[in-house]
Amino acid sequence: MKIAWGITGAGHLLQDSVEFLEMLKKDHKITIFLSGAGEEVLKMYGLFDRVKKISGGYYQELVIEKEQRSSYPMTGRFSLGKYDLLVVSPTTSNTIAKIVNGIADTLITNAVAQAGKGKVPTSIIPVDLESGDLDTVLPSKLELDLCQKCDTCEAAAACPNQAITPGVEINLLQCKGCGACQISCPFDAVTGGKKITIHMRDIDIENTSKLFNFPGVDVLSHPSEIKKFLDEF
Numbered sequence: 001m002k003i004a005w006g007i008t009g010a011g012h013l014l015q016d017s018v019e020f021l022e023m024l025k026k027d028h029k030i031t032i033f034l035s036g037a038g039e040e041v042l043k044m045y046g047l048f049d050r051v052k053k054i055s056g057g058y059y060q061e062l063v064i065e066k067e068q069r070s071s072y073p074m075t076g077r078f079s080l081g082k083y084d085l086l087v088v089s090p091t092t093s094n095t096i097a098k099i100v101n102g103i104a105d106t107l108i109t110n111a112v113a114q115a116g117k118g119k120v121p122t123s124i125i126p127v128d129l130e131s132g133d134l135d136t137v138l139p140s141k142l143e144l145d146l147c148q149k150c151d152t153c154e155a156a157a158a159c160p161n162q163a164i165t166p167g168v169e170i171n172l173l174q175c176k177g178c179g180a181c182q183i184s185c186p187f188d189a190v191t192g193g194k195k196i197t198i199h200m201r202d203i204d205i206e207n208t209s210k211l212f213n214f215p216g217v218d219v220l221s222h223p224s225e226i227k228k229f230l231d232e233f
Ligand SMILES: Cc1cc2nc3c(=O)[nH]c(=O)nc-3n(C[C@H](O)[C@H](O)[C@H](O)COP(=O)(O)O)c2cc1C
Pocket: 007, 008, 009, 010, 011, 012, 035, 036, 037, 038, 041, 044, 091, 092, 093, 094, 095, 106, 127, 136, 139, 172
């Protein structure tokens, strides 16, 4: 099958999405589309190179927002019905809000709009699916209560991307998620994958609920649910 997979800038379900993509790649042609935030957040979690490795070849490209122009000619493939399936996982609340309002001014929202026009079945895996609290994981974080403000910061010295301002913070836009800082700090002051609980906003849950009425769109709770769909195809 020819599958298009969009990744937006959500940390939640990101690793699960990449792992599932790696598995799908064995049997299918996959084009990966990244929103601008999707690219940044993949790097923060150290997953960008894995996504790059999945890509390569015709209909197996890595399509990056910042390398596209405003008219998104690549998404013409959807209006021409060239894909069997479009998956967006994970999907941020921002992208959901745009989709349900018919906005198509980013690579991913444009892909979803064109998929609708080309009758390409679309599966969306939103982060903000159910009201209440959600446990998720952070990328690398400098824990100031553990940081000893050493004269020479081992974590900063180990960082190949100069992302750490010692005793202050990690610049996540510089961070590539390699984890060298975490193993270098003798005081374990840099965490990676720390769990936090976030609260789902009503507006985001309401937007997601509108997706259930979209023709041609399935709303799923985990990327692995795509497997069921593929088996039925
Ligand atoms: C580390 C990190 C994790 C994030 N995780 C989420 C998330 O799980 N869900 C979400 O809606 N936004 C999340 N965001 C915020 C989005 O990246 C941001 O709203 C962005 O503008 C979304 O753009 P996009 O929808 O075009 O990808 C995260 C941002 C960062 C820096």
